[in-house]
Amino acid sequence: MTTTYAVLSEGLEKRFGDVHALRGLDLAVAEGTVCGILGPNGAGKTTAVRVLTTLTTPDSGTATVAGHDVRDAPGAVRRAIGVTGQSASVDGELSGRENLRLFTRLLRIRGAAGPARADELLERFELTDAADRSARTYSGGMRRRLDLAASLLTRPEVLFLDEPTTGLDPHSRNQIWDAVRDLADRGTTVLLTTQYLEEADRLADDIVLIDQGRAAVTGTPAELKARIGSYAEVVVADGSAMLPAAAVLDQLTGAEPVLDHERRTVGAVAADPSLTLPRIVRELDAAGVPVVDASLRPPTLDEGFLRLTDRSPVCRNTREEHAA
Incomplete structure (x- = not known):
């Protein structure tokens, strides 16, 4: 059986001045799986996400996302992905519903399809009751759920989550975990960077331990613990x-x-x-x-x-x- 990879990189290198952030990073994330990217601060996790989402150009190496080369076809990559960064990108002065509808316009989701998709996601992430409240009144967990909803407006093939539960209380973290697992069950490929090993153990099908810009160890959670x-x-x-x-x-x-x-x-x-x-x-x-x-x-x-x-x-x- 041939494995199709939603994210594939070979020898990714990236420097920022004297900082060698990526030192030949190899990744292979199968379609429809959750891949946990673990590592301490400064290991290169966020730089890897920025390269794979076309926000940063690698110095050398190759990478494809959803079958598109990040150098040669960045527009196609962006159309195929959703991204939730370390900080929520929602506007606190707008309501939850207004935030999502604004994103639908920015993403050029035409006609009635945009508001309908926004309402669908508000319900899916249990935000309907707070949909018309200003987002600045939301708890941290609610803001992260709204941010995650925004990244799903276009039904992306690959979803990048960069430390999505940092700073959240246990209840809010569990809500995000449930949402991520549901996405994977529906066929979305998820690349999750995290410092929470419990998070990777619960969500990931495969884990990559990044250390000093390289993939130090790969395997399932059970395989890594068994080693x-x-x-x-x-x-x-x-x-x-x-x-x-x-x-x-x-x-x-x-x-x-x-x-x-x-x-x-x-x-x-x-x-x-x-x-x-x-x-x-x-x-x-x-x-x-x-x-x-x-x-x-x-x-x-x-x-x-x-x-x-x-x-x-x-x-x-x-x-x-x-x-x-």
Whole structure:
């Protein structure tokens, strides 16, 4: 079966003066899927979106979106996409309905089709009751939903969401998540950049971890978590037991333990699938380590990102400081 890619890039490079934002970025996003683009601040996520949406020209490399080359056919790319940036683009002095109808005119949606589409999206995003209120009276979550509605007026083939839930409360974030998943279920390809690993874990079919302008790791959420094995963590009775517990986990896992003195926890990645919780408890007991709790669980995407991009948690250094 041949896979058709809605977004495809090879070797994208982009510099801003001395800043090398993209260093050969490769992406392949299949049609009708949600691709989560993860990475810390400065990794190149927003620059990648700006290149793929024709807002910035790459210095080198190639990219196509919905089958159109971003260099050679930027107009065709723009007609095929919707974009929701990091900040809401709605006018606070206009009502929600007026905002959407203004966008329909800017997008040249003719005749009665424009107002009808605006009303349809207001209902879809549960904004009908507030449709005639000034957008400046909207909550942050409502403004983001209105912004998302505006990006869907033309029924885009590909939707770019650049950190769409930054700063939102959990309820508003869940509403945006539900809307994004619904779009994907209806066949829209979504490229989602985010710093929230929980967001990518919940929404994405595939994930790309960008680090220093490159695609460091790719795979499904389950694949990325499986690549680092399980995570063993123990809570000790007092601070003096942390180093002995770390020594036990070091021996069992072969991985450098992470110590959190505030929580009195010691954790380590366990790549060996045969390692069991009863064995961990037995070894801790044999070493005389007083344990309050112990667990062996799948890793979070946070742990996966730190491990797979070779970044070390700050708290890892506390073992050396404590020993010194």
